[in-house]
Amino acid sequence: MIKGIYLDNAATTKIDPLVLRAMLPFLGNQFGNASSPHALGQSAKKAIKESRSIIAESISADPSEIIFTSGGTESNNFAIKGIAFANKNKGNHIITTKIEHPSVLESYQWLEGQGFEISYLETDKHGFVSPDNLDRAIDDKTILVSIIHGQNEFGTIQDLSALGEVCKKHKVYFHIDACQSYTKTEINVKKQAVDLITLNAHKIHGPKGVGALYVRKATRIMAWQHGGGQERGRRSGTENAAGIVGFGKAVELASDKCHLEKMRGMKNMLIEELIKIPRVKINGPGDEKGLPNIVNAVFFGIEGEAIVGFLDVEKIYAATGSACSSNKLEPNPALIAIGLMPQEVNSTVRFSLSRFNTEKEIKKLLLKLPEIVRKLRRISPF
Numbered sequence: 001m002i003k004g005i006y007l008d009n010a011a012t013t014k015i016d017p018l019v020l021r022a023m024l025p026f027l028g029n030q031f032g033n034a035s036s037p038h039a040l041g042q043s044a045k046k047a048i049k050e051s052r053s054i055i056a057e058s059i060s061a062d063p064s065e066i067i068f069t070s071g072g073t074e075s076n077n078f079a080i081k082g083i084a085f086a087n088k089n090k091g092n093h094i095i096t097t098k099i100e101h102p103s104v105l106e107s108y109q110w111l112e113g114q115g116f117e118i119s120y121l122e123t124d125k126h127g128f129v130s131p132d133n134l135d136r137a138i139d140d141k142t143i144l145v146s147i148i149h150g151q152n153e154f155g156t157i158q159d160l161s162a163l164g165e166v167c168k169k170h171k172v173y174f175h176i177d178a179c180q181s182y183t184k185t186e187i188n189v190k191k192q193a194v195d196l197i198t199l200n201a202h203k204i205h206g207p208k209g210v211g212a213l214y215v216r217k218a219t220r221i222m223a224w225q226h227g228g229g230q231e232r233g234r235r236s237g238t239e240n241a242a243g244i245v246g247f248g249k250a251v252e253l254a255s256d257k258c259h260l261e262k263m264r265g266m267k268n269m270l271i272e273e274l275i276k277i278p279r280v281k282i283n284g285p286g287d288e289k290g291l292p293n294i295v296n297a298v299f300f301g302i303e304g305e306a307i308v309g310f311l312d313v314e315k316i317y318a319a320t321g322s323a324c325s326s327n328k329l330e331p332n333p334a335l336i337a338i339g340l341m342p343q344e345v346n347s348t349v350r351f352s353l354s355r356f357n358t359e360k361e362i363k364k365l366l367l368k369l370p371e372i373v374r375k376l377r378r379i380s381p382f
Contacts, residue, residue, distance in 0.1 A: 004315030005361040009203075010152050010180060010294055010352035011319060015246070016205040022249040023207065026242035034239045035228065044241040051248025058183065058251050059197065060190045061214055067231045068244055071211040072179040072200040073103040078213055078224045078235070079175045079196040080107045083144045084116055086222040087173070091141030092116045095134065098337035099127050099156075100148050101177055105333070117141070126285045127156035127338050131166050138170045145174050150181025153334045153350060154284025155294035157185055164193030173219065179203055179211075183254035184263075184291055195219050201243065205354065206250030210243030259355040264292040266353050266362050271295055273366045277373055283335065283348065293353040298340070302376045304349045310372045316365055319350045 006014065026047065032040025034048055049063070056063040069075045084094065096108055098120050108118045119137050121129055129147055138145070145167050150157050160176065167174035175196035178187055182199050189197070196219065200211035215221055215234070227236030271286050279300040284290050299307060304320040311318055331345040340348070351365075 004317055005357075005364060007316065007318045007351045007353065007357070007361075007365065009354040009357075010350065012202050012208065013205045013354050014356065015207055016250060016253055018253060019206055019246045019249045023242045023246040026245055030241075032241075034241055035230065044239070047245050048239055048241055051244045054248040054251050055199070055212055056214075058187075058255065059214060060188045062217065064232070065189075065214055065217060067213045067215060067235050068239060068247075069211045069213055069235060070209055070240070071202070072101070072177065072198050075198040075200070075211045075213040076101065076103040076177055077107050079198060079215075079221070080104065080144070080146055081111065082221040082224050083173050083175070083196070083219075084111055084114075086220045087143040088116075091143045093119065093139060093141040093143065095119045095121060095137050095142060095145045097121045097123060097129060097147055099123055099151055099153075099334040100146070101152060101179070104146060104148070104177060121147075123156075123338060125339050126289075127151050127154055127334075128285075128289075129158055129163065131159070131162040134163060135166045135169075138166070138172055142170065142172050145172055147174075147176060148180075149176040149178040149187070150184065150291045151284065151334065152180045152294075153332060154296040154338070155180075155291035156284045157181060157289055157291060160187070160192045160194060167195075168193040180291060180294070183251060184260060184293065189214065189216065196221075201247035201250055204250045204254045205356075207243045207246040210240050210247050212247070260292050262355055263353050263357075266357060266359060267292055267295055269359065269362055270351060270353075270366070274369075277370055280373075283338065283340070295351045295353075296335075297349055297351075298344050298347050299349060299373055300344070300347055301380050302347055302373065303380075304347050306376050307349050307369075307372060310376070311365075311368070314368050316368065319352070320348060 030043050032044045034045040052063045052066050056066050112118055121133055123129055147158055164174050173195045176194055177198045179200045183204050195216045197214035202208040223234050225236050230236050271282055274280050274297050281298045283296040308318050308320055331342045335345045
């Protein structure tokens, strides 16, 4: 077991022991296929039904509106491509932003090659999308608006109510990627005009390899995966019963608001001390308009990778950006989109918290980090 302080929870979270316990029977004796009519299969089917209800209730949806997938990337691809091709007779225009997850941005790059027109809304310096700008961008060919809800690099939370009302007014489908925001801020499909929502388990102490897509009733969407007709024919493939059970348990455990207060308190402590370090800037909103667990900071004049490397030696694990794009050489597009220069992006470190972190761990980070920064600045050529 790796010992240390894990502050890369926006990349993935450790599985909660209670989640693992709930999953184990379905990795052992209760191994049946949910499509099988015998007792083992029906046991898996019942467990999946229970988890579907838990997840649906968490966003005030109907269980029939929840489609299980292999994770956030598949859900984003399914939502975007499924809406695009099911509605191309109405139009070929889709609106998004440049601060999206790679699974969204690369889906749109692919769709452009299929004849779709993609518009990228600008954001302000904190990553917020203006409802007025969205209103002006929609035209008679627009079929979909897709905007990340809780930004995975710097934590900005979009105003779902305001953006959703714009889409509703124009009768345009509204999709959000809520992988980071799910259970950390309110999502209520009865109050908010959202038609499709991407969810996943491994950002909330559930297992990897399982996610969901909420699709509002009467939404016109094309199935993207064919075969045995599972998920009411919308997503074929044998269900990952153990993963789905773990997902449901993770959602149950994440519903405790004390967890959010704890993370918010540690985040505020971290920001308060970071800004005392010379030549440090916080990216995104550092207040209640940001996710309670993400802090993104520029350490001017130092490579972010160097800071992360020195922290790694101390067994403190942070990140320079999204794990999904860490193998790419170009500057992170989301940070560029909110106005950072490439050299500032290279000086960025993201700290992301979970309910398993402690104030003691944050204090240890804050004890080690200033000295690392001073050491690196002494040897930095910038």
